[in-house]
Amino acid sequence: MKLLLDFLPLILFFATFRYADGNKEAAAAFASEHFGFLVSGGQVGLAEAPVLLSTLVVIAATLLQVLYLKVRRQKVDLMLWISLVMVVVLGGLTVWLHSDTFIKWKPTGLYAAFALVLGLSPWLAGKNLIRAMIGDQLALPDAVWATLNRAWVLFFATMAVLNIAVAYSVDTSTWVNFKVFGITALMAVFMVGQGFYIHRHLPPEDDAGAPKP
Structure with a gap:
């Protein structure tokens, strides 16, 4: 249930874009009629x-x-x-200014914010947030938690740069596909890699599921 809730905005974003992109005239008329008051000038174009x-x-x-x-x-x-702040601010600018530039920056801003929060929290709050989120489920050495935190910082920083590089290199439709499928696939690969790394450092009782005799 939680996984579905986490991915619901992304799924709805993709489904809405694909349907509207295939029915641009109807989408523009619907958007102008029902949401024109949110848009500068009151009219929404086909593009x-x-x-x-x-x-x-x-x-x-x-x-x-x-x-x-x-x-x-x-x-x-x-x-x-x-994520809520980013999507409301940048999404609101996208709607009002008729520009997809701002919503394309939303993943980059979000990933950059995640990288900063994870990277600075040990220094500013004295807390490793990755450990705070899943530390009660895993018994790992302090050095491993620090490595995991750094790995997430690097991953989010890389995704922030990659998203905007793709956004400015391809058309909007291709960027949407990358946002939904490319980023999700990269996230899955990264998490699998993290799983292998964690497995190597689990104590014997967690690694085998029970204490060894």
Whole structure:
């Protein structure tokens, strides 16, 4: 359930963009009629309609994510709060200014923020956030936790640069595919690599699932 909730905004963004991109005239007319008041000039053109509608959907989905967790009295992770701020600010600019530039910068801003938070938290808060999130599930040496934290910092910094490099190198439709499938695949590969690294450093009782005789 949590995995679906985490990926819901991304899924809805992709589905909305693909449908609107294949029906641009209808999408532009719908966006102008129902959301023209959010757009500078009040009219949405054929070219920007897919991005505008998918941006509105991802803003609404992220807001609903936070609201759902709040209603259920569950913790809203810091990264979700950062994502909400990014998508509302940059998504709002995308809608108002008819420009996909801002929403393309959203993943880069988000990943850069994650890298900064993870990188600075040991210095400013005296806390390794990766350890804080999953440390109660794994018994690992301090040096391993530090390495994992650095690896996530490097990964997010790399993704921040890669996203904007792709965004400025290809058309919007191709960037959407990269955002949904490329970034997700890279994240999966990175997490598998982390899994192998963690496995190598687990104590015998965690590695085997039970204490050795």
